Amino acid sequence: MKFCRRCQWTKEMFDKELLKLEEYIERIPEEERVSDEEYERRLMLCDTCSFMRGGMCGRCGCYVALRAAKRQQYCPDVHKKW
Secondary structure, three states: OOOOOOOOOOHHHHHHHHHHHHHHHHOOOHHHEOOHHHHHHHHHHHHOOOOEEOOEEOOOOOEHHHHHHEOOOOOOOOOOOO
16 A cells, blocks of 8 residues: 555655654754754644645655754745744
8 A cells, every 4th residue: 555645655665764864864963953842843833734744845845854953944835834
C-alpha cells in the first residue's frame, strides 16, 4: 500500500526519510538553529495550517521540521504564521 499518492512512497520509506531528516536537523550549527521553544512553537503553528501534509508544507513542498528549525527561515504562506 502506498503512503503518498504523489511520490508513491510507502509508510516505511517515508519514516526512514524522516529519521534522516531528524539526524540532519541535529547537525545544524547552533547559531543557525532556533531555540527548542521556538522550534516547538513553529511546529505547533504548522500543525494547525491547512497546507500541512504529512510533515510537508503543501504551500512550498518543504519538510516542515527542517524549515522550522532554521533561524533564517519563515512560514511560506501569504499570511505568515512565523
